[in-house]
Amino acid sequence: MNKKVKVTIWNEYRHEKTNVAVSDIYPEGIHGAIAQGLGEEFDIRIATLDDPEHGLTKARLDDTDVLLWWGHTAHQEVADEIVDRVVSRILQGMGVIFLHSAHHSKLFKKLMGTSCDLKWREVGEKERLWVIAPGHPIVAGIGDYFELEKEEMYGEFFDVPEPDQVVLLSWFEGGEVFRSGCCYTRGQGKIFYFRPGHEVYPTYHNKDVQRIIRNAAHWCAPVDRPPTGFGNAEPLEVLAANKN
Amino acid sequence: MNKKVKVTIWNEYRHEKTNVAVSDIYPEGIHGAIAQGLGEEFDIRIATLDDPEHGLTKARLDDTDVLLWWGHTAHQEVADEIVDRVVSRILQGMGVIFLHSAHHSKLFKKLMGTSCDLKWREVGEKERLWVIAPGHPIVAGIGDYFELEKEEMYGEFFDVPEPDQVVLLSWFEGGEVFRSGCCYTRGQGKIFYFRPGHEVYPTYHNKDVQRIIRNAAHWCAPVDRPPTGFGNAEPLEVLAANKN
Amino acid sequence: MNKKVKVTIWNEYRHEKTNVAVSDIYPEGIHGAIAQGLGEEFDIRIATLDDPEHGLTKARLDDTDVLLWWGHTAHQEVADEIVDRVVSRILQGMGVIFLHSAHHSKLFKKLMGTSCDLKWREVGEKERLWVIAPGHPIVAGIGDYFELEKEEMYGEFFDVPEPDQVVLLSWFEGGEVFRSGCCYTRGQGKIFYFRPGHEVYPTYHNKDVQRIIRNAAHWCAPVDRPPTGFGNAEPLEVLAANKN
Amino acid sequence: MNKKVKVTIWNEYRHEKTNVAVSDIYPEGIHGAIAQGLGEEFDIRIATLDDPEHGLTKARLDDTDVLLWWGHTAHQEVADEIVDRVVSRILQGMGVIFLHSAHHSKLFKKLMGTSCDLKWREVGEKERLWVIAPGHPIVAGIGDYFELEKEEMYGEFFDVPEPDQVVLLSWFEGGEVFRSGCCYTRGQGKIFYFRPGHEVYPTYHNKDVQRIIRNAAHWCAPVDRPPTGFGNAEPLEVLAANKN
Numbered sequence: 001m002n003k004k005v006k007v008t009i010w011n012e013y014r015h016e017k018t019n020v021a022v023s024d025i026y027p028e029g030i031h032g033a034i035a036q037g038l039g040e041e042f043d044i045r046i047a048t049l050d051d052p053e054h055g056l057t058k059a060r061l062d063d064t065d066v067l068l069w070w071g072h073t074a075h076q077e078v079a080d081e082i083v084d085r086v087v088s089r090i091l092q093g094m095g096v097i098f099l100h101s102a103h104h105s106k107l108f109k110k111l112m113g114t115s116c117d118l119k120w121r122e123v124g125e126k127e128r129l130w131v132i133a134p135g136h137p138i139v140a141g142i143g144d145y146f147e148l149e150k151e152e153m154y155g156e157f158f159d160v161p162e163p164d165q166v167v168l169l170s171w172f173e174g175g176e177v178f179r180s181g182c183c184y185t186r187g188q189g190k191i192f193y194f195r196p197g198h199e200v201y202p203t204y205h206n207k208d209v210q211r212i213i214r215n216a217a218h219w220c221a222p223v224d225r226p227p228t229g230f231g232n233a234e235p236l237e238v239l240a241a242n243k244n
Numbered sequence: 245m246n247k248k249v250k251v252t253i254w255n256e257y258r259h260e261k262t263n264v265a266v267s268d269i270y271p272e273g274i275h276g277a278i279a280q281g282l283g284e285e286f287d288i289r290i291a292t293l294d295d296p297e298h299g300l301t302k303a304r305l306d307d308t309d310v311l312l313w314w315g316h317t318a319h320q321e322v323a324d325e326i327v328d329r330v331v332s333r334i335l336q337g338m339g340v341i342f343l344h345s346a347h348h349s350k351l352f353k354k355l356m357g358t359s360c361d362l363k364w365r366e367v368g369e370k371e372r373l374w375v376i377a378p379g380h381p382i383v384a385g386i387g388d389y390f391e392l393e394k395e396e397m398y399g400e401f402f403d404v405p406e407p408d409q410v411v412l413l414s415w416f417e418g419g420e421v422f423r424s425g426c427c428y429t430r431g432q433g434k435i436f437y438f439r440p441g442h443e444v445y446p447t448y449h450n451k452d453v454q455r456i457i458r459n460a461a462h463w464c465a466p467v468d469r470p471p472t473g474f475g476n477a478e479p480l481e482v483l484a485a486n487k488n
Numbered sequence: 489m490n491k492k493v494k495v496t497i498w499n500e501y502r503h504e505k506t507n508v509a510v511s512d513i514y515p516e517g518i519h520g521a522i523a524q525g526l527g528e529e530f531d532i533r534i535a536t537l538d539d540p541e542h543g544l545t546k547a548r549l550d551d552t553d554v555l556l557w558w559g560h561t562a563h564q565e566v567a568d569e570i571v572d573r574v575v576s577r578i579l580q581g582m583g584v585i586f587l588h589s590a591h592h593s594k595l596f597k598k599l600m601g602t603s604c605d606l607k608w609r610e611v612g613e614k615e616r617l618w619v620i621a622p623g624h625p626i627v628a629g630i631g632d633y634f635e636l637e638k639e640e641m642y643g644e645f646f647d648v649p650e651p652d653q654v655v656l657l658s659w660f661e662g663g664e665v666f667r668s669g670c671c672y673t674r675g676q677g678k679i680f681y682f683r684p685g686h687e688v689y690p691t692y693h694n695k696d697v698q699r700i701i702r703n704a705a706h707w708c709a710p711v712d713r714p715p716t717g718f719g720n721a722e723p724l725e726v727l728a729a730n731k732n
Numbered sequence: 733m734n735k736k737v738k739v740t741i742w743n744e745y746r747h748e749k750t751n752v753a754v755s756d757i758y759p760e761g762i763h764g765a766i767a768q769g770l771g772e773e774f775d776i777r778i779a780t781l782d783d784p785e786h787g788l789t790k791a792r793l794d795d796t797d798v799l800l801w802w803g804h805t806a807h808q809e810v811a812d813e814i815v816d817r818v819v820s821r822i823l824q825g826m827g828v829i830f831l832h833s834a835h836h837s838k839l840f841k842k843l844m845g846t847s848c849d850l851k852w853r854e855v856g857e858k859e860r861l862w863v864i865a866p867g868h869p870i871v872a873g874i875g876d877y878f879e880l881e882k883e884e885m886y887g888e889f890f891d892v893p894e895p896d897q898v899v900l901l902s903w904f905e906g907g908e909v910f911r912s913g914c915c916y917t918r919g920q921g922k923i924f925y926f927r928p929g930h931e932v933y934p935t936y937h938n939k940d941v942q943r944i945i946r947n948a949a950h951w952c953a954p955v956d957r958p959p960t961g962f963g964n965a966e967p968l969e970v971l972a973a974n975k976n
Binding site: 128130131132133134144155157158162165166169171172176177179 | 632645653667
């Protein structure tokens with residue numbers, strides 16, 4: 001209980017280098033703002049697309065409790081081999097938080113098994129996120145709703161498997177709704193998809209967004225259990241065929 | 245995070261006073277064994293049927309994070325008024341763990357809205373409980389399965405609403421299966437139903453059973469949030485009818 | 489397959505008698521408009537609050553496959569005994585569709601076990617209902633969304649148990665969202681809650697609303713199975729204790 | 733409603749050609765027994781691994797409502813391109829029933845996103861399947877349980893995503909349990925995993941097994957709706973930024 005949760009923030013880290021509208025908001029990278037929002041209660045490391053093995057070596061993953069994933073423009077540059085490695089670690093128990101446009105990352109799509117398509121619009125409209133699971137630890141400290149003055153719109157139908165639980169629903173000024181906080185489990189790994197976070201808006205400086213990411217990082221942390229057994233198994237009872 | 249979770253163990257506490265087979269196993273009451281299994285990490289109080297207001301005064305409930313409920317022979321003696329009071333507190337966020345025959349308590353039935361009927365047999369047969377949600381915090385520290393040499397059988401169909409999540413399935417020697425660890429949320433309150441615990445077997449002395457109850461008490465603890473708003477609400481946006 | 493589903497439409501039938509704004513829209517009662525929308529493919533009967541036993545005799549319920557429920561101003565006049573009778577029939581397999589303000593009926597609250605509270609506002613604002621389960625039979629024939637120009641607003645948090653499936657989400661002009669199509673099962677009975685239908689708007693004349701109610705009435709119809717067994721059960725296998 | 737559901741039964745069709753123990757039970761192939769069990773109420777076609785494009789041409793898939801899949805020994809011989817084609821068709825609405833060892837097919841694993849591993853044992857022990865969702869159309873006509881005298885054992889933990897609904901739980905003579913009837917939706921396509929069906933036992937001649945497959949084929953059939961819209965979307969409301 002007392003050990004800090006080990007979080008690896010993975011950021012594509014491309015927009016910040018080429019678009020001044022992004023680097024003005026996130027001078028230390030999107031990962032920098034997310035790290036600041038997580039704060040002292042976590043043991044934080046950074047990994048980016050252009051690091052060797054995208055910063056996701058086996059050693060790094062084995063020493064990660066929860067992975068955060070932000071990507072948008074370069075999903076196709078992520079190596080399939082690394083995706084497979086991360087999936088394998090998730091099934092063993094590592095948690096993962098997918099942020100915003102990570103809905104179209106190779107990793108998310110592989111875990112979901114669907115197209116993960118949706119409607120979208122980028123005009124900087126108002127988003128209001130409503131809590132629909134007020135007993136869930138991911139919304140600790142959050143009121144009935146919170147607002148983001150300008151965000152990209154994502155609209156239903158969101159082509160993902162039925163979540164184990166939806167904790168947040170978004171209302172958009174332009175007329176759409178969206179399941180913006182979705183909980184899943186795959187293998188022993190817990191997954192949270194959290195919608196907001198378009199790169200040209202200061203979303204990751206928002207206190208409610210930061211609180212939800214902190215809460216989700218705790219919720220996603222692995223449970224300490226012996227590895228699950230698979231494969232050929234001896235009977236635990238005497239079978240009728242062997243009783244004589 | 246550092247404050248102890250406040251647990252109130254409610255026990256009908258009748259079998260122990262009249263049946264030596266029970267008091268031999270639970271000389272300090274079923275609640276005593278459960279309290280011992282919970283241990284130092286919780287702030288524990290006891291309430292029983294024969295206490296004034298069944299030990300469940302408003303003050304006591306307001307100061308309880310998680311209620312445990314064991315009852316069997318005297319469900320009808322629990323006052324409707326107290327049941328309503330406890331339901332109200334659960335909807336506000338108090339967690340509750342229903343143990344074994346609490347499936348037929350007024351409180352559980354009221355929260356479920358169904359008959360909560362099942363098949364049963366009391367011959368002291370073997371039960372083996374299998375983990376089917378290995379990433380869930382309620383099964384931390386539990387292997388693929390654990391066994392109870394002698395238990396009462398509960399068999400499907402268990403007439404309860406579809407659980408939000410089933411974490412344990414039981415195999416019974418006599419040929420039945422059962423959803424033995426069921427998670428629900430009602431209002432802001434989290435609910436766990438945990439099947440084993442017939443009074444004439446030493447189930448609450450079992451280390452795996454104790455571990456699951458400890459895990460569940462943490463999982464059920466309330467989330468710190470402002471109370472949810474209900475009722476007549478002013479619009480958050482300017483309506484078309486008012487735009488001129 | 490060829491037999492018509494037997495539908496009983498239960499309507500409180502009070503507003504239509506006292507409020508000309510309602511009777512102008514529903515000259516044959518709200519039940520009349522619903523019946524017209526269901527059409528020839530169902531075997532339809534009407535029951536109202538002021539009928540003897542509210543029109544819900546045991547014989548009538550036993551001969552009903554799917555019950556529709558519209559009520560608003562007189563929930564407290566529904567006799568507890570009749571509520572218990574209906575619950576019992578639902579657990580045995582009768583389907584039920586709760587319409588709009590039926591969320592606060594005794595029957596719905598008893599089945600849910602929660603307060604069923606929500607936020608509301610009655611100013612006649614725009615509602616847009618989005619399909620989030622496009623493979624579900626209840627949304628057959630419905631596009632990505634449909635609109636109601638004027639409706640009462642219901643907003644989250646809606647204090648109901650997590651639905652087995654949510655098929656529709658509402659966007660409201662005033663800034664709220666709502667889970668507007670919720671599927672449940674209680675016992676062998678299937679339940680659908682469908683949000684729209686305030687009495688002073690012509691909602692039940694809307695083609696999409698009518699289509700969803702038709703679809704839901706098919707979906708809710710009972711499954712033909714022998715009654716489930718409950719209670720004391722003989723072992724299906726030879727127990728170790730009896731093997732010598 | 734009157735048109736027959738178009739079912740394509742896909743069978744690996746290898747064991748029947750090389751193992752007399754299998755061909756004795758299934759002289760017309762496993763697909764032949766399944767087709768016979770489905771009967772006149774469906775429009776049935778057969779496809780096998782050794783057909784050109786495994787019998788799963790685009791034209792065939794476009795003309796299929798529900799695909800059944802039986803495979804075991806040659807999962808790796810199924811071309812990735814065909815798997816992608818089938819996934820795409822499922823997301824558009826085609827239903828699919830995975831039978832027994834199809835849990836390790838490329839197709840099922842791709843849709844699930846997990847390892848789909850489990851425990852197994854092949855000694856011909858007794859399996860008893862319990863209904864835990866008595867209101868679900870897939871168990872129409874089935875009693876509280878049914879038995880298969882000899883089957884292969886599959887045991888938990890079954891590494892699949894949490895099903896939308898579990899309708900059957902298996903008890904095995906050797907001491908294990910299993911979620912044997914699992915419902916999923918992916919995109920607009922409904923998926924049913926049905927556990928029994930090892931090739932050396934006459935499982936597909938069993939009347940209850942046949943009934944469940946028939947029920948599932950109806951349940952999986954596509955819903956008639958316009959295709960879902962995805963991608964860039966114009967606002968449905970006037971945005972504040974454009975109001976002056």
